[in-house]
Amino acid sequence: MSNIFTSSIGKKFWMALVGLFLCVFLVLHMSINLLMLLPDRSYFDTGVYIMSTAPVKVMEIVLFGSIALHMLLGLLLQIQNWLARPVRYAKKHSSETSFFSKYMIWTGGIVFIFFCLHFMDFLFYKYGWFGFEPASIGIQDVVKLDPVTRAMEVDTPANHNFYDIARYVFSSKSYCLVYAGFMVLLSFHLIHAFQSAFQSIGWNHPAYTPIVKWVGYIYSVVIPAGFAIIPLYFFFGGK
Amino acid sequence: MKPCRWFDPDRGHIRNDQSSIIHKQIITMEKKGLNLTLKIWRQENAQTKGEFKTYRIGNISPDCSFLEMLDQLNEQLVDKIEKPVCFDHDCREGICGMCSLFINGRPHGNDTGITTCQLHMRRFKDGDTIWIEPWRSAAFPVIKDLVVDRSAFDRIIRAGGYVSVNTGGVPDGNAIPVKKKNADLAMDAAACIGCGACVAACKNASAMLFVSAKVSQFALLPQGKLEAKERVSKMVARMDELGFGNCTNTGACEAECPKEIKITNIARMNRQYYISQFA
Ligand code: HEM
Numbered sequence: 053m054s055n056i057f058t059s060s061i062g063k064k065f066w067m068a069l070v071g072l073f074l075c076v077f078l079v080l081h082m083s084i085n086l087l088m089l090l091p092d093r094s095y096f097d098t099g100v101y102i103m104s105t106a107p108v109k110v111m112e113i114v115l116f117g118s119i120a121l122h123m124l125l126g127l128l129l130q131i132q133n134w135l136a137r138p139v140r141y142a143k144k145h146s147s148e149t150s151f152f153s154k155y156m157i158w159t160g161g162i163v164f165i166f167f168c169l170h171f172m173d174f175l176f177y178k179y180g181w182f183g184f185e186p187a188s189i190g191i192q193d194v195v196k197l198d199p200v201t202r203a204m205e206v207d208t209p210a211n212h213n214f215y216d217i218a219r220y221v222f223s224s225k226s227y228c229l230v231y232a233g234f235m236v237l238l239s240f241h242l243i244h245a246f247q248s249a250f251q252s253i254g255w256n257h258p259a260y261t262p263i264v265k266w267v268g269y270i271y272s273v274v275i276p277a278g279f280a281i282i283p284l285y286f287f288f289g290g291k
Numbered sequence: 292m293k294p295c296r297w298f299d300p301d302r303g304h305i306r307n308d309q310s311s312i313i314h315k316q317i318i319t320m321e322k323k324g325l326n327l328t329l330k331i332w333r334q335e336n337a338q339t340k341g342e343f344k345t346y347r348i349g350n351i352s353p354d355c356s357f358l359e360m361l362d363q364l365n366e367q368l369v370d371k372i373e374k375p376v377c378f379d380h381d382c383r384e385g386i387c388g389m390c391s392l393f394i395n396g397r398p399h400g401n402d403t404g405i406t407t408c409q410l411h412m413r414r415f416k417d418g419d420t421i422w423i424e425p426w427r428s429a430a431f432p433v434i435k436d437l438v439v440d441r442s443a444f445d446r447i448i449r450a451g452g453y454v455s456v457n458t459g460g461v462p463d464g465n466a467i468p469v470k471k472k473n474a475d476l477a478m479d480a481a482a483c484i485g486c487g488a489c490v491a492a493c494k495n496a497s498a499m500l501f502v503s504a505k506v507s508q509f510a511l512l513p514q515g516k517l518e519a520k521e522r523v524s525k526m527v528a529r530m531d532e533l534g535f536g537n538c539t540n541t542g543a544c545e546a547e548c549p550k551e552i553k554i555t556n557i558a559r560m561n562r563q564y565y566i567s568q569f570a
């Protein structure tokens with residue numbers, strides 16, 4: 053049986069749709085993050101408040117489902133692709149191709165590792181789920197410890213709001229760089245992903261496809277850069 | 292007999308008076324004859340394990356084709372009472388799609404828009420080492436040496452790559468109106484010769500470019516539209532069954548296709564497939 057859920061093209065269809073949904077979500081997430089930089093904290097707090105309202109909470113479930121589906125399909129397709137060539141070539145392929153498309157499973161995998169860290173740092177921590185501490189605790193060496201009390205200079209945020217958590221998490225300078233570094237990998241994933249999704253849903257047009265590609269390249273630089281601004285802001289001494 | 296001013300025994304033609312230029316060219320060409328090291332995949336049959344064997348061949352004219360170079364190697368092997376290297380070929384003019392070979396990391400070798408029979412030895416330098424491998428894909432098992440079984444493509448065609456409606460006798464050219472744009476696109480898609488280079492080039496050994504060309508050549512024309520839905524869903528299902536990989540829009544197929552079939556065909560096949568599923 054082959055249909056829109058099980059066939060090769062069908063799986064790519066859902067993968068692309070879900071991927072594009074994630075792309076839209078990234079714009080939203082990044083915009084709210086950047087409100088943090090405004091001198092008036094209330095904008096950011098309002099943004100976070102809106103994100104905690106009921107309809108958005110429902111979307112959150114859709115979002116987690118989408119991430120899971122995207123990864124599941126990506127992995128499934130990739131395994132089939134590996135099996136489709138059991139004997140490899142001795143001489144490496146040298147065909148001209150889209151460079152980043154060859155590493156999607158790896159850039160995607162690294163983005164997934166980032167998601168895990170990120171959830172531990174913010175989401176699970178905020179809600180106190182699973183007793184998680186921010187993952188940055190692992191690299192405390194760079195966090196300045198008070199020589200007498202051994203307490204961190206930045207206190208564990210008592211009221212778990214995202215602003216304080218961010219200050220806390222990014223009090224480790226090397227951790228700021230880790231976050232920014234992950235954004236480079238996200239960018240690599242998106243460079244191929246954005247335009248590929250349009251091709252997968254069958255949207256290829258002589259006039260518009262070049263535009264889609266350029267929008268994709270701009271998107272895949274601007275979005276990760278926008279995310280990286282926050283850790284870099286703290287890295288360069290922002291409070 | 293040595294070549295003289297008047298007669299060239301190798302070429303068997305009498306030179307005219309002004310042929311000293313040609314004579315010089317022949318001498319320089321002989322000087323430029325290539326000496327090559329060939330690493331060729333040898334495999335007795337589908338059951339046995341294969342391996343690369345190294346061969347040295349000298350004095351190859353830069354003007355001969357890649358397949359002619361292999362012919363010369365085989366003649367030498369036969370002279371030495373060794374088994375010749377098996378490779379596929381037929382028309383030797385780039386229209387049948389039989390010749391294959393993954394040469395130095397590229398299907399059909401280091402040139403674009405050509406088949407192996409159209410690859411010339413002038414693309415190589417004296418002293419080069421050339422790796423020659425069969426197409427690698429689970430769906431194209433090796434039969435012997437460099438020959439693979441590409442009947443998986445035939446099975447995909449059998450699943451729906453045809454028009455079964457009764458189209459009657461040859462109608463007047465203008466009786467069925469076809470948009471010029473569609474006629475051109477269908478013609479471009481129909482240029483696919485089923486060589487399998489797209490599968491060989493694809494990092495996922497995906498057959499999407501081939502199938503999309505076959506789907507498109509019919510879907511764009513009035514006679515083909517009638518069965519478009521069943522055709523695409525059956526051909527895609529068969530393609531999946533046969534163990535080809537999935538498309539990741541990497542574009543290696545398009546870069547290596549000797550007929551320069553474009554991946555816009557894959558987008559069209561995807562659209563056709565969604566229509567077949569949803570509409
Ligand atoms: C915010 C995070 C992510 C976004 C926005 C995103 C977006 C996308 C998009 C739009 C595509 C193109 C789909 C297509 O061509 O049909 C794609 C492909 C892919 N993604 Fe992601 N992705 C994300 C995270 C991940 C993660 C965590 C994984 C982990 C496994 C992953 C694995 C893949 C793979 C393997 C592909 C290649 C699919 C292909 O080319 O066939 N992605 N991604």
Ligand code: SF4
Nearest residue numbers: 483484486487489548
């Ligand atoms: S699409 Fe191109 S590479 Fe693929 S089988 Fe047809 S002619 Fe060969």
Ligand code: FES
Nearest residue numbers: 381383388390408
């Ligand atoms: S032998 Fe026919 S295309 Fe090369």
